[in-house]
Amino acid sequence: MxxxxxxxxxxxxxxxxxxxxxxxxxxxxxTDGALKDVDEIMLHVQTSNEDAIQFYENFGFEKGELVEGYFKRIDPPDCFVLSKKLR
Ligand SMILES: CC(C)(COP(=O)(O)OP(=O)(O)OC[C@H]1O[C@@H](n2cnc3c(N)ncnc32)[C@H](O)[C@@H]1OP(=O)(O)O)[C@@H](O)C(=O)NCCC(=O)NCCS
Structure with a gap:
């Protein structure tokens, strides 16, 4: 998405x-159904996209692992994994 x-x-x-x-x-x-036990949400953001990183950090996401070459058609191709604990 x-x-x-x-x-x-x-x-x-x-x-x-x-x-x-x-x-x-x-x-x-x-707590039940299809989302049972989902306790963390993760997403990928291009390393150069400071606006989006700030946007997600405002929601409590934390910048984590650097993934080199994640994107195939944009430059830079690298991304950070951002994650947020949900409980
Ligand atoms: C990241 C993105 C989706 C944010 O969308 P947006 O509609 O601008 O988001 P919002 O308006 O809800 O919030 C953006 C900022 O505006 C601020 N804001 C929201 N409503 C505001 C208002 N009425 N007046 C002034 N500022 C406002 C928010 O506090 C937020 O601040 P931040 O930059 O510190 O995070 C948008 O920048 C974008 O489409 N970027 C390009 C694509 C992209 O990077 N997608 C994410 C890739 S993972």
Whole structure:
């Protein structure tokens, strides 16, 4: 899944709204069913994408492992793994 807001519409909470909903939904439904035992969420962000890293850090994600060559069609091809514990 990719999260992106068209550039002219950024900084209007458009990105935060679905991310916040997803985090809340998982935290409220990870005791049974398909989300049972989901206790961490992870994503990949291009190393140069400081805006997105800051955006996710504001939600409690922490920058972790550097993965070299993760992306095939963009430069730089490297990414950080960001993760957030849900409980
Ligand atoms: C990352 C991305 C999805 C954020 O989308 P967005 O719609 O701008 O997100 P929001 O408006 O909810 O939040 C962005 C910032 O605006 C701020 N903001 C939100 N509403 C605001 C408002 N009404 N007035 C001023 N600032 C506001 C937020 O606090 C946030 O601050 P931050 O930069 O410190 O994180 C967007 O920058 C994007 O599409 N980037 C390109 C694609 C990308 O990098 N995707 C993620 C790859 S993993």
């Amino acid at each position: 990719t999260l992106a807001t068209l550039a002219p519409y950024r900084n209007r909470s458009i990105g935060s709204t679905p991310l916040s909903s997803i985090l809340t939904y998982i935290q409220e439904h990870n």
